[in-house]
Amino acid sequence: MIVFGSNSEVAQSFVEKILTEGEKFETIYLFTSSVEAIEKFAKHLEVKYLQHSEVIALDLMHPLDNSQWDYIQSNLLFCATGYLGLGTEEGLYNEKNVQKIIQINYAGLIPVLNYFAQKMERNRQGTIIVLSSVAGERGRQSNFIYGSAKAGLTAYLSGLRNYLFSKKVHVLTVKPGFMATKMTDGMPLNPALTASPMQAAQVIYRAYKSKKNQVYVLPIWRWIMLVIRNIPEFIFKKLKL
Secondary structure, three states: OEEEOOOOHHHHHHHHHHHHOOOOOOOEEEEEOOHHHHHHHHHHHHHHHOOOEEEEEOOOOOOOOHHHHOOOOOOEEEEOOOOOOOOHHHHOOOHHHHHHHHHHHHHOHHHHHHHHHHHHHHHOOEEEEEEOOHHHOOOOOOOHHHHHHHHHHHHHHHHHHHHHHHHOEEEEEEEOOEEOOHHHOOOOOOHHHEEOHHHHHHHHHHHHHOOOOEEEOOOHHHHHHHHHHOOOHHHHOOOOO
8 A cells, every 4th residue: 555645644544444444455655755753653553453564755845766666566545645835825925835835736746646557557456545625626815826736636636537447447536625634733624614534534435445536525515615616706706715
């Protein structure tokens, strides 16, 4: 199993969920930008589940040589890589902030996903699970830099799913709404619209087993985004969303 963004609480909850369900892997490859932070989780997997894992440094802000991972073979990839960055007022014209949001959420991520997708295509089996975001469904003034990167990611996953279908590889797009994680710590989130990492893991696991194409972590977000997508532009541009 390959895990990108393995320091994410959702990623870790999903790994524990899938192991609790009895699935076993020769190795779980934990890709992370914070190696020291994830080593404790790797040790936890070894002690609690007798699951071997390997921690691999991944810095999407710099060019990568994907050939260094030629030895990795897996039929399951889970990606929770993401970077929210600063909001529009603080970060809209901050070049470093904008570049980091785009690079981590889209530009640096796509070549890595492509690399492992091609491996699965050659083997004619596998599942790719990627967390995108409801923020990508319509650009809103509160987070449109982040949302634009996630919109690109969602479109990529849709095309990849279409391309890989005949190659026996499945692609699942996950659209969380508000999540109670480190990334959103301190934000005033509505509890009725906010899911915990464990809730997300359970929903994603069910979607994975039933081979869904797309899933919202909380069903209410499907209807919220349906409304937001269909607000006429002449009204929408006046709203503070």
